[in-house]
Amino acid sequence: MAGFIAEFKKFAVKGNMIDLAIGVVIGAAFNKIVDVLVKQIITPPLGYLTTGIELADLAWVIRRPELDAEGEVIDPGVVIGYGLFLEAMIDFLIVAFTLFIIIRLINSLRDRAEDTGDKTVPTPKDIQLLTEIRDEMKRMNDPASPASTQPPV
CATH class of the missing domain: 1.20.5 (Single alpha-helices involved in coiled-coils or other helix-helix interfaces)
Known part of the structure; x- marks a missing residue:
């Protein structure tokens, strides 16, 4: 336990x-x-x-209700009410679009708030040294360079 x-x-x-x-x-x-x-x-x-448009009242009547002489419903009939479904779909689309706009705004504000400074990484010392050596070797092997006529040290 x-x-x-x-x-x-x-x-x-x-x-x-x-x-x-x-x-x-x-x-x-x-x-x-x-x-x-x-x-x-x-x-x-x-x-x-x-x-003037009431979506909740929209329905497709398959069979009309039967009423007696006094107006009482004998048979309720068959009605497919699609108006509430349309209202729910429209509400969903409004909410989804509103959330999209809010999240887009929040993301843009967050992107602005992030550090926009220089994000370059400094070149490591060993790479700088290798680059200098390469450049010196190119200069020494270049026939037009005055350093190429000097004997190696």
């Missing part, structure tokens, strides 16, 4: 588990932000543009 508890403790305190828990909490908080952004800022202008 002690081994089981020790194994569970190791599992629960492991870095990945804690990172996952933090991700879930931050994701839930971020979900609220995106939900308010979509419902309160983005959707109202779209609703204004589509005034």
